[in-house]
Amino acid sequence: MAKLLFRLGRWSYNRKWIVISAWLLILAIVGGLALTMQKGFSNSFTIEDTPSIDATVSLVENFPNDTNPVTAAGVNVVFQAPEGMTLEDPQMVTAMDAVVDYIEENLPDFGGGERFGNPVEVSPALEEMVIEQMTSMGLPEETAIKDAANLAVLSEDKTIGYTSFNINVEAAEYVEQKHRDVINEAMEIGEDLGVRVEAGGPAFGDPIQIETTSEIIGLGIAFIVLIFTFGSLIAAGLPLITAVIGVGIGALAIVLATAFTDLNNVTPVLAVMIGLAVGIDYALFILSRYRAEYKRMPRAEAAGMAVGTAGSAVVFAGATVIIALVALVIADIGFLTAMGISAAFTVFVSVLIALTFIPALLGVLGGRAFKGKITGIGGNPTPKQTWEQALNRRSKGRTWVKLVQKAPGLVVAIVVLGLGALTVPAMNLQLSLPSDSTSNIDTTQRQSADLMAEGFGAGVNAPFLVIVDTHNVNADSTALQPLIEAQEPEEGEFDREQAARFATYMYVTQTYNSNIDVKNAQIISVNDDFTAAQILVTPYTGPADAETPELMHVLRAQEAQIEDVTGTELGTTGFTAVQLDITEQLEDAMPIYLAVVVGLAIFLLILVFRSLLVPLVAGLGFLLSVGAAFGATVLFWQEGFGGFVNTPGPLISFMPIFLIGVTFGLAMDYQVFLVTRMREHYTHHGGKGQPGSKYTPVEQSVIEGFTQGSRVVTAAALIMIAVFVAFIDQPLPFIKIFGFALGAGVFFDAFFIRMGLVPASMFLMGRATWWMPKWLDRLLPPLDIEGTALEKEWEEKHAAR
Template identity: 85%
Template sequence: MAKLLFRLGRWSYNRKWIVISAWLLILAIVGGLALTMQKGFSNSFTIEDTPSIDATVSLVENFPDQTNPVTAAGVNVVFQAPEGKTLDDPEMMAAIDAVVDHIETNLEDFGGGERFGNPVEVSPQLEETVIEQMTSMGLPEETAIKDADNLKVLSDDKTIGYTTFNIDVPNPESVEESHRDTINEALEIGRDMGIRVEAGGAAFGDPIEIKTTSEIIGIVVAFIVLVFTFGSLIAAGLPLITAIIGVGIGALAIVLTTAFTDLNNVTPVLAVMIGLAVGIDYALFILSRYRAEYKRMPRADAAGMAVGTAGSAVVFAGATVIIALIALAIADIGFLTAMGFAAAFTVFVSVLIALTFIPALLGVLGSRAFKGKIVGIGGNPTPKQTWEQALNRRSKGRTWVKFVQKVPGLVVAVVVLGLGALSAPVLNLEMSLPSDSTSNLDTTQRQSADLMAEGFGAGVNAPFLVVVDAHEVNADATALAPLIDAQDTGEADFDRDQAARFATYMYVTQTYNSNVDVKNAQIISVNEDYTAAQILVSPFTGPADQETTELLHVLRTQEAQIEDVTGATVGTTGLTAVQQDITDQLESAMPVYLAVVVGLAIFLLILVFRSIMVPLVAGLGFLLSVGAAFGATILVWQEGLWGLVNTPAPLISFMPIFLIGVTFGLAMDYQVFLVTRMREHYTHHQGKGVPNSKYTPVEQSVIEGFAQGSRVVTAAALIMIAVFIAFIDQPLPFIKVFGFALAMGVFFDAFFVRMALVPASMFLMGRATWWMPRWLDRILPSLDVEGTALEKEWEEKQATR
């Protein structure tokens, strides 16, 4: 592969204008198609084949005339009276009426709803209707009163009330900015009249807004790091140019993909974040190698050699990132698979750009590639130094690795114990999907959810909708007999089968009401032929509380018991259930995915380094860095350490598995780029040491390889950290968390694992570092990632000239 890449790099250098024109043409074509064909992104995180989705299907089949509650574009508008007043005061009533009237009159696609209106007037009417309906169906009056109280929209002290309505669009993603503007106008009308008004609900979430400042900040910091790396303003700009073009093509291709399939709106954000980071880093590695090679060979050959050596490592590193991202399909969750494939495609483009566009730009610049030099940095001499003195200046990397060589056991202990301790908070990991209850505290969505929880209990934000299909109910079921007999009035036309169906609905509510975490379970709808019912289960706790999660699992266990006893089919759905099913599926997939990526890492590194111990250490280091990144993220964003974030909340459900995949890929990047230099030195000297050296051959290879590779790996890590951490500036909480978590993953992996644990463990293992069983060495294919054979061939050709 190294020889093929050498020819590609040399060809790109010599055919520079063809390469540059081709990439710019691809960018223009993809951009044009994306702008004309794209259909936009969605806000949904739904998946197929889960219990909640199955229950939703049953709901739609049995209640075809009703709106699907899972896809309904619902809005909650919550009112709170000022201190000392109640909502039934005349001025408060007038303010509420003004808000309600503005929505009903001006909102395009207004869909209304049973609980829409002034809550002071709607609540008693609603309660009276519920009591009448429930008692007419045979429920005891005491039960009917309790059910009515659970559906009230006015708090007992009359200080908080809410109204709900639907926007008549297919789903919440179809809500337009004009809809939100009208609702916001209504909120301001109420506020101007002296009442507090907040709004939330599935149809009133903030649209995804991406601030371009994150990319700009990341690029500016990357430019500064590159200037210090190369000591040249021109060279520092080259990786940025290639990364921007690569990310542009990748992001536009993702936008174009929306013409053919639904993509979540987080998809391009993560692809841009990862693509920009790896795009800069891969170009940096190749450019750094070119800088070392052009001093001893013609520039075209130097470009080919840089692509053949560092480019081989780029291909391998990029492949590991791509495989890790594609492997997210293991979770079998559609939106997560799409995110993985989108990010993987962007990384793929970044690799191709680095391999071809960088040598093409070098061909254009020629001897000017490293102009704009800044004295005293990037290997440039100070005014008092000669070039020879600058080159011989002792590097910080060499100083550090020699320190590690003196106390390797201490370094290993500090890293393992330190990162291990930081991983402890993982035991407290909580996960959820975005909702009003987890939004930032200063948003109207979060304040509406908090007000509803204050007035009606936290469970009002986390209802479960149970669908009971009683087509196949067993009328002779022992458990139903008392409830059936209670309906038998002795009349000749008594329908026992229908009575059995209604008895089933009552049996379900009684069973669910027996749970201590259930505030109330009640029948809210029965279809025309009495063959199916909807049961609302209101918990005491909110959607992000662990007790709500545990309650859902209890309900699912009871579902199976009810089905066995009655013969009916029972399922639980609703937004809370749908989101929890996604979270549960992600949790169950994480151990499998982690085992796959760690096993893959060890196997690939065995192929590259022809060693058993190096891959094992790399795998251990990966686990430590991921654990520490998780721990730090949980401490700051979930537990609210030191008040660094204003809204601590459970982590978004797909963040952990995505963090594992990305950190794995990036960890392999640094492992390859650092250790290949060590392996290159060891094989170049055929495992023999330098005469009269106080270091063993393994120690020499580690020191020399680290001294050559640490500078560029450090620069690459700093760039990635800057790109990721800049996304904390984004408005949406889960994007902030992603940026922070990925930055921490890179920080711990690059500076603690690759820069400390890896060399220290090599010093401790000695010759065992490069040991590999002969039988395994024979059967595994040889991958010359270091480009040793390529360099040898080039040197032989030069010797014959």
């Protein structure tokens, strides 16, 4: 592969205008197609084949005229009276009427709803209707009154009320800004008249807004790091140019993909974040190697050698990132698979750009590639130094690795204990998907959810909708007999099967109401032929409370019991149930995914480094770094340590599995770029030490390889951290958390594992570092990532000349 890449790099250098024109043409074509064919992104996180989705299918089949609760574009507008007043005061009634009337008269696609209107008027009318309907069905009046109170839209103290309505669009993600504008205008009218007004619901979420400042900040910091790395303004700009073009093609391709499939609106954000980071890093690795090579060979061959050696490592590193991202299909969750494949495609483009566009730019610049020198940095001499003095200046990497060599056991202990301690907070990890209850506390969505919880209990924000299908009810069920007999008249005809259906609905509500965490379970709808019912289960706890998923498990266990004794079919759905199903499916997939990526890492590293212990240390180090990243993220973003965030709460459900994938890929990047230099030195000297050296051959290889590779790996890590951390500036909480978690993962892995644990472990292992059984060495195919054969071939040809 190294020889093939050598020819590719040399060809790209010599055919520079063909390469540059081709990539710019690809960018223009993809951009044009994306702008003309794209259909936009969605903001839904639903998945197929979960219990909640199956229940939704049952709901649609049995209640074809009802709104699907999963896709409904519902809005809640919540009112609160000023202190000392109630919503029944004339001024408050007038203010709420104004809000309600403005929405009804001006909102496009207004869908109304039975809870729409002034809550002071709607609540008593709704409660009276519920009592009348329930008692007419045979429910005791006491139960009917309790059910009606649970559906009230005005709090007991009359200070908080709400109105709900739907927007007639296909799903919540199709709500447009014109809809939000009318609701915001109505809220302002109410505020001007003296009532507090907040709004939330699936149809009133903030649109995905991506601030370009994150990319600008990340690129700016990357440019500064590159200046210190190369000491040249021109060279510092080259990786940025290639990264922007690569990410541009990747991001536009993702936009184009919306013409053929539904993609979540977080998909391009994560692809840009990862693509930008790896794009700069891969170009940096190749450019750094070119800088070392062009001093001893013609520039075209130096470009080929850089692509053949550092480019081989780029291909391997990029492949590990791509595999880790594509492996997200293991979770079997549609939107997560799309995110992984989209990010993987962007990384793939970044690899191709680095291998071809960098040498092409070097061909254009020729001897000017490292012009714009800044004295005293990047290896450039100060005004008082000669070039020889600058080259002989003590390397900080050499100083550090020699310090590690003196006390490797201490370094291992500090890294393992330190990162292990940071992993402890991860034991309290809580996961959820974005909702009003987890939004920032200063948003109207969060405040509306908090007001509803204050007025009606936390469970009002986390209801479960149970669908009971009684087409195959067992009228002879022993459990149903008391409820069936209670309906039998003293004389006249009696439809026993119909009575069994109603008895089932009663039996379900009684069973669910027996749970200590259920505030109320009640029948809210029965279909026209009486063969299915909707039962609303309101818990005492909110969507972010740990007790809520526990209650769902209890309900589902009771579902199975009820189905066994009645012959009916039950399913639990609703926004809360769908969220919990997604979260739990992701949690279940994490151990499998982690085992796959760690196992893959160890196998690939055995293949590359022909060693058993080096891959083992790399894998264990990855687990330490990702555990510490989890712990730090939980500590700050979930637990709110130090007041770093204004709204601590559960982390987004797909963050852990995505963090594992990305951190794994990047960890292997640094492992490859750092340890290949060590391996290269060891194999180049035939595993023998230098005469008169106080170091063993393994120690020499670690010190020399670390010295050569640590500078560029440090620069790459700093750039990647800067790009990720810059996304903390984004307005959406889960993008902030991703930026923080990925930045923390890279920080721990690059500076604690690769710069500390790996060299220290190699010093401790000694000759065992590069040991592998001969039978296994013969079994595995050769993989010359270091480009040793390429280097040898060039040196032989050069000597012959």
